[in-house]
Amino acid sequence: MMRRDFRALNLRAFWQGLLRSDGGKGDRIVPPTGYTAQLTLFAAGAMAFLAVFALALALATGRLADRWSSQLAQSVTVRVSAPAAEQDARTQAVMQILQTTPGAGTPHLMPEDEVAQLLAPWFGPDMPVDALPVPSLIDLPIDNGEFDSDGLRLRLEAEAPGAVLDDHTQWRRPLVSAANRLRVLGVISLLLIAAASAAMITLAAKAALAANGQVIRVLRLIGARDITIATAFVRRFTHRAAIGGAVGTLFGMAAVAVLPDMDAAGGFLTGLGFQGWGWLLPLLIPVTAAGVGFFATRWAALKMLGAVR
Numbered sequence: 001m002m003r004r005d006f007r008a009l010n011l012r013a014f015w016q017g018l019l020r021s022d023g024g025k026g027d028r029i030v031p032p033t034g035y036t037a038q039l040t041l042f043a044a045g046a047m048a049f050l051a052v053f054a055l056a057l058a059l060a061t062g063r064l065a066d067r068w069s070s071q072l073a074q075s076v077t078v079r080v081s082a083p084a085a086e087q088d089a090r091t092q093a094v095m096q097i098l099q100t101t102p103g104a105g106t107p108h109l110m111p112e113d114e115v116a117q118l119l120a121p122w123f124g125p126d127m128p129v130d131a132l133p134v135p136s137l138i139d140l141p142i143d144n145g146e147f148d149s150d151g152l153r154l155r156l157e158a159e160a161p162g163a164v165l166d167d168h169t170q171w172r173r174p175l176v177s178a179a180n181r182l183r184v185l186g187v188i189s190l191l192l193i194a195a196a197s198a199a200m201i202t203l204a205a206k207a208a209l210a211a212n213g214q215v216i217r218v219l220r221l222i223g224a225r226d227i228t229i230a231t232a233f234v235r236r237f238t239h240r241a242a243i244g245g246a247v248g249t250l251f252g253m254a255a256v257a258v259l260p261d262m263d264a265a266g267g268f269l270t271g272l273g274f275q276g277w278g279w280l281l282p283l284l285i286p287v288t289a290a291g292v293g294f295f296a297t298r299w300a301a302l303k304m305l306g307a308v309r
Helices: 002-019 037-071 087-099 112-123 149-157 169-211 213-221 226-257 274-307
Strands: 074-079 138-142 163-166
Touching: 002 138, 002 163, 037 138, 037 226, 037 274, 074 087, 074 149, 087 138, 087 149, 149 163, 163 226, 169 226, 169 274, 226 274
Parallel strands: none
Antiparallel strands: 074 138, 074 163
């Protein structure tokens, strides 16, 4: 009888030592290979890869909104319309008004070739600008905060009829709004990626728990607590999520690095890569993947162990 009790005590000590969190042996009851391990690694890697692009989109659209807002706010355009005989005199009068406007820089009267380039997307490159009643366009840079667009607009209406001031507000507001919405879309994509990762890791953890049901029952018979058993699964799946997230992040950063930059292409969707300190932000993705794996596995393990008695 004493020998049987001694063996039971040795068996209990063996399993409790196997399940201890110290020494890195607590996850031995979790299968190191199999479809659950492959699913966790693949899910974490794929989601991290997508998260890199979602993060790049969110940062790039923020820069795009700031660039559009600043560039369009740094200058205004004055359009001068008058009969052909009075066009030059009216334009010179407007130039004198603009030169004496507080807070404004040196006005620039656009020549016909620049006007033709502006109208080319609508009328084609061969449009004879000199043969059409095209108004004169004056670009006026803004130097400081003393510039008063409303005051200048009233002055032009009084002293130079036919001159219209355009401060680009009508163009700037929808562009900035669209860029800000794209940034919000990028943030929402990151949240959805994290949620999808948690769902996949939860399913993998539940599958691993179900596959080791017999081992879990034996551990309970010898006195192992549910939190101790759950810790073994949490450690293994957190480690897998961190490795998959790191690999996916590296591949994602490499893919972003080969995208064309804004100077090379100059198109609307260029310049989506990271800039400066932004390259450090993707390094948080593996940490986030590990955190998602930790909480998802802990929740799944404790819920499933509590349901199966």
